[in-house]
Structures are given as C-alpha cells and as structure tokens.
Amino acid sequence: MARAATTTLGGQRAVAQAARRGDRAFAAVVVALGGAVLALAGLVLIVVYRLAHPALATIGPLRFVTGRTWDPVAERFGALPFLYGTLVTSVIGLVLAAPVAIGLAVFVVEFATPRLRRWVSFLVELLAAIPSVVYGLWGLLVLVPLLRTTVQPVLQRLFGWAPLFDGPPIGLGYLAAGAVLAVMILPTIATVAVEVLRAVPDALREGALAIGATRWEAVRMAVLPFARRGLVGALILGLARALGETMAVTMVIGNQPSIRASLFAPGYSLPSVIANEFAEASSPMHVGALAGLALVLFGVTLALSGLARLLVRLSGGALHGAP
C-alpha cells in the first residue's frame, strides 16, 4: 500500500518534471520564433539601409525627406511629393471608409438579425479577399471614368471656388486613389470593429436600456465610448493597409511627383514610385533614392502606429479615469 503510494508519488513527480521540461522547450521554441521575426525585420532594415546609403549620404537624410524634386536624370531626389501623396490618399481613404465601416459594424452587432449578420459578414470578408490589382482595375475602368464624367464636374460646379476642386477633371489623381483605398480598407476596419463591438459587455446595453435609453442612445452613450480604444485600433489597421498599398494606387493616382492642393490633381505615393522605377533604375544613386523612400515609408508607418498608441492611451485615460 505504502509502496504503491510512493511509486505513484514518484510517477507524479516524473510527470511534473517532464511537463516542466516540455514547458521549457516550448518556451524556447516560441522565443526563437519571436526572435526570428524581429531578426528578419532587422535584416530587411539593414539591407534597405545599405542600398539607400549612397543616396542618403550624398543628399543628406533631412534634405532627402524635405526635397520636392525627383529627377533621376540629374540625380536630384526628394521624397516630399511621395510622402504627401501617400498621406493625402490614405487620409481620404480613411475619412471615406471610417463612417461606413463603423456604421456597418454597429448595424451588424446591434441591429441585424442573425441571418442577415451572417450574410453581411460573408460579403465583407469576400471584399477583403479581392486582390488589390482587381481593385486597381475597377478603379481605372469604372471609378475613374465616373469621377471624370460625373462626380468631378458636379463638385466643380458646386465648389469650384475652392482650391480643393481645382483643375481639369481627368479622373486620375488623389481623389480616385483615396476612393479606391476607402473600398479596400473598409472590410479591414469593419471586421475588426465588429469584433470590438461584440466584446462590449451586454450589461452595459441592458443598463442603458433599463434607464430608458433608446437603442440608438444605448449605442451612442454606452457601447461606442466603451469600444473607443478598439475602434481606434481598427482605424489604424485600415490606415496601415492604405499607407502600404501599391498596385491599386499606382493604377489610379496619376503618378506625377508634385504637391498640389487640388484633389483632382495627379499625385504619387511612396510604394508606387518604388514599384514603377526600381526595375529600370541602374545608377546606385537612383536605386539608393528608391530604397530611401522605402525607409521613409517604414518611418511613416512606425510614427503613425506610435501616434495611435498614444491617442488610445490618452483617450482611454480621460474616459475611464484611473484603471
């Protein structure tokens, strides 16, 4: 009896030890995998930096970022028009997509019947699965002619005095790129927003309804403030996708490195110029300048996600007080 007990105890200890060893091995594997991701990102950065070095050393990093001329023949390179185009189109995309995507998420979570919810979710996921070149083709063949023949002339008749709607309506430009981006990032934002809203405890909704709020008031006053952090996160994910989008943007933005106030004017974006010029760039300066643009894009993405974290922290702190 006693003997049997000790063996069982010993067996248990052995099992526990084996488990601990397993745990340690698992932890080592996970750390290695996580480290590999970091190492990979670091290596990419190093390689891109080494490519960019000849151009950055000659021009100077600050003059490169603030330069407005892009002249591969004279080897004068400035990133500002591309930076501007990337930011403007991404912001247009976000402004157009955010209300629709969050409205869609509110509808799906708060108002739709389960059957309808399944269908809407399916369609939104379908939208996310379409390759970007297809969005680009749709933009070029459907959206751009529509902008050129209908939307831009109407906007110009109504708000022609504003510098925002200046110049001949050719369709291609910031507005077209922003609109295509809006459609592309809509599913990203909507999918994440749906998950965020579903995570809001039902007690909040019930509480609001119990004190006499309408459903809309419950959403506005109880659900959305609670979900604010998550919703900002959803928007940032959408913005990140918009910043890096290459194919669809280059097909409709007009690929002209200039900085204009008009949304009708053709512009250029950071990823587009890299895709367009890299294959035929032969001088180390030109290749270096393109790699420099990649670094700028990297920096923009980092800065924006940092800013977003800060925003979330600030808004969260103000809203909930001390955690």
Added chain:
Amino acid sequence: MRPRLVSVAAAALAVVGLTATEGAARADALLVTGAGATFPYPLYAKWFSEYNNLRPEYRFNYQPIGSGGGIKQLIARTVDFGATDAPMSDEELRRAPSIVHLPLVAGAVAVVYNDVPDGLRLDAETLAAIFMGAITRWDDPRLVALNPGLALPAQPIVVVHRSDGSGTTRVLSDYLSKVSPSWRAAIGTGKSVRWPVGVGMKGNEGVTSAVKSIPCAIGYVELAYARQSRLPVAALRNRSGAFVRPSLEAVGQAATAVELPADLRVSLTDAPAWGAYPISAFTYLLVEREQTRADRGEALVSFLWWALHDGQKLAAPLDYVPLPAAVVTQVEAAVRRITVGGRTLLARPL
C-alpha cells in the same frame, strides 16, 4: 451544346498531347537564357519559337524584365544574353567592356492623341513645349500656325507619360534633348525623367488606354501600340523639314541614313534623311564577345545569323522594322567576331 463540348474537350486533349510530345522532344535540348527589354519581347518570343521548330536541339528562354535588369544579369553572367532599347552608356561599358551590341530590328515612338481631328502636325519645338507644359491648350497659336486647316479644340492638353522606367521614354527624351535646348537643360535624357506636367501610366498599354479615355490627351507609345489602338498619330517635322508619320518605311529610312560606328551603338533619333521619322531607334541584343561555353555560344550565333536573315521577315507583321541591308552586313561582321577560347564560333555562314 453537347457535340460542341465534346469537340472542345477533344481539342484540349489534342493540345495537351501536342505539348507533351513537344516537351519530350525538348527534354534534351540545350537551354539558352536571356533577359531584358520588354519592347522587343513579342518579336523575340516569335523568333525563339520559330527557331526552335527549325533547330529543336536549341531552346531559348527570354524574360522581359526590363533592359536595366537584363544588363545587370548579363554582367553577373546569370543569363547568356541581354536585350536593351537604349545602348549602354560609356560608363556602363567601362564596367563591362566585353559586351557587344547587336541591333536586330528597329522601332519607333509614335505621338498619339485623342479628341483632335486626325492629321495633327508638330515640330520639335512644339512637341517639347507640350511635354514640358509650356503649351497647355490645343488652340495655342503655335499649334494653330502649324495646323492651319485643322479644327483644334479650345481645351487644355492632358499629357500622358510613362510612370515606369522605360526605353520608350529614353528614346523620346533622347530626341527632345537633341532638338530642344530647353528640354535638354531642364529634363535631359533617361528612362525615367522629371515630367513637369501630366499623368503617368504604367507600360505602353497603360499610356494607350489613358490617351484613349481622357479627353484631349496626348501621349507617346511604341508604334505597334499606336497602330493597334487606332488612335490618331501626329506627323513630326524631321530634320529635313518634312512632316513624317511613323511607318516601317520612315523608320527604315532613318536606320539607313545614320552611319553605324564600329561598336554599333547609335541613336537613330533626328536622322537626316528626307523621309526619316525622327523618333526611331534600334533595339539591341547584348552578348559577351568571349563566350565561356562552346555549345551555348554556338546556339547563340547560329540563332543570331538566322534572326539577321530569315528572322527579319517576321518583323514587319508584328510592327517592327527590319534592318536595312547595309546594317545587316555590319551586324554580320560583329556576329563573326564572337569567340569561345579565342576560336571564332561562326567560321562559315550557315
């Protein structure tokens, strides 16, 4: 429906069978690889498949990745030949002095436009001014003076240019740099240049479709795209003062009029002949003068010899311009100079 389905299935089976037997015949074929310019790709693809029918022991694989990439890969010796529209610069050749330029066909860059009646005439100054944004309207007095009979619309000009680095841009900017001092000073010659105005589109097909769809647009594309799109094409005033539209004959005249230097690197733009189209260019195959492998070198020179003679007949149907006889003789001489281990590969004409 049923019988049709069956016949389609039978056809598909036949195709599968054909490719299968072709694959078998080619299994032991010697593979010669190349990479480079996109412009000659349709012709090269046709040439390689025709030549494979003639000489099944050789198989050619060509990747149209752009001439810059082709040159890089040839220098690194990862391919057996490269291809480029613009001859390599002196600087590039200094780094790879053993590379030989072999012009195989010529082509032209056509100026296409939309919403303006056919028959537009431009001279060098107005063409440069339009692409630089100095002429911004179709009813500009300089355009009216050149086109007295033409009803030019009172509309802004929308310039469409290439967004990707390309030999087409290189040829156009080479021409404009030759004929317009202000273009040379402000923009210069290159595969990607600083366009002051307009919208950029990717590839000849991108420019063609943009010119087609944007009202009152003007752009530049390879001759074949201009013909297939049926867009109106501008006649350009050449060095002799004649207004010439791009055609196989007009490009052929340009190719005949320009004297080839010993290394065959030459620009055909602004050629002096009366009927020459001013924005013409050769497209080149690039090979190492000293081949490292006898079998691939033999495959290459025998193909080159064929392309210079029988192959030329395939050019015109695809809107490429065959080489004039005098040029063929000079390229022949260059092909004869290709060696392996000091031995000439092409001792006798095939």
